Amino acid sequence: MNKPVKLVAGNWKMHGTSADLGEVAAVAEAARALTGRVDVALCLPATLIHRATVEVPGLSIGAQDIHMADKGAHTGDVCAAMLHDAGATLSIVGHSERRDAHREDDSCVKAKAEAALRSGLGVILCVGESDAERVSGLAVPIVTEQLRASLPREGATADGFAVAYEPIWAIGTGKVPSVEDIAEMHAALRRTLVEELGSVGQDVRILYGGSVKASNATEIFSVADVNGALVGGASLRAADFLPIVEAAAAAR
Numbered sequence: 001m002n003k004p005v006k007l008v009a010g011n012w013k014m015h016g017t018s019a020d021l022g023e024v025a026a027v028a029e030a031a032r033a034l035t036g037r038v039d040v041a042l043c044l045p046a047t048l049i050h051r052a053t054v055e056v057p058g059l060s061i062g063a064q065d066i067h068m069a070d071k072g073a074h075t076g077d078v079c080a081a082m083l084h085d086a087g088a089t090l091s092i093v094g095h096s097e098r099r100d101a102h103r104e105d106d107s108c109v110k111a112k113a114e115a116a117l118r119s120g121l122g123v124i125l126c127v128g129e130s131d132a133e134r135v136s137g138l139a140v141p142i143v144t145e146q147l148r149a150s151l152p153r154e155g156a157t158a159d160g161f162a163v164a165y166e167p168i169w170a171i172g173t174g175k176v177p178s179v180e181d182i183a184e185m186h187a188a189l190r191r192t193l194v195e196e197l198g199s200v201g202q203d204v205r206i207l208y209g210g211s212v213k214a215s216n217a218t219e220i221f222s223v224a225d226v227n228g229a230l231v232g233g234a235s236l237r238a239a240d241f242l243p244i245v246e247a248a249a250a251a252r
């Protein structure tokens with residue numbers, strides 16, 4: 001079956017205020033020109049989502065996290081209905097920074113993914129190994145097991161659900177795995193998705209994330225089963241992000 005176009009999603013993390021909406025607008029304009037060749041999304045801080053969707057219509061704007069409950073006594077958290085209300089169309093779940101700093105385990109990540117999908121939000125589910133796990137030689141079984149345990153059991157579709165393989169040691173470090181290692185991991189994740197989700201798993205996009213930039217994007221996008229990228233630091237400025245988006249459009 002033909003793979004859908006690649007998805008390039010930016011993760012602004014805890015960066016950006018309304019002064020940066022010009023960057024969102026520049027990404028939206030370029031993404032519009034590439035419609036049908038690449039899908040583009042920006043996962044912004046929660047405080048910027050509504051303003052971005054109002055001032056820059058037409059670009060997929062996402063959140064970086066979501067609570068698994070529909071509402072309730074969860075100080076500081078944001079639920080699916082709030083994200084819909086703000087205009088978001090997707091959310092990252094299970095980013096390693098949240099798994100680490102907020103002690104989110106696989107069952108928590110799974111519940112968040114299911115809550116988002118149930119509400120009609122798209123999901124980018126992150127998995128990845130630590131430096132020590134890579135050195136141990138066990139990265140593939142560890143990450144595939146992480147995926148199996150975090151995977152939503154309901155609601156995953158090829159359009160609305162993506163997995164991001166993000167080796168923790170590659171995030172924000174400038175280090176990137178070899179293309180052979182990326183290929184091995186993405187093939188293993190694909191097998192796991194098919195085992196768990198059947199034919200849907202064949203078409204779910206698997207993104208690579210970790211120090212993607214203009215200079216390495218073309219090589220990464222040439223790897224089998226790399227269906228896009230989750231981009232942190234290089235997504236903050238349109239001038240850095242758009243060459244990655246263009247490389248994904250060209251790689252199709």
Ligand code: PEP
Nearest residue numbers: 171172209210211232233
């Ligand atoms: C990320 O945090 O999701 C990420 C991929 O970051 P960076 O691109 O900065 O490594």
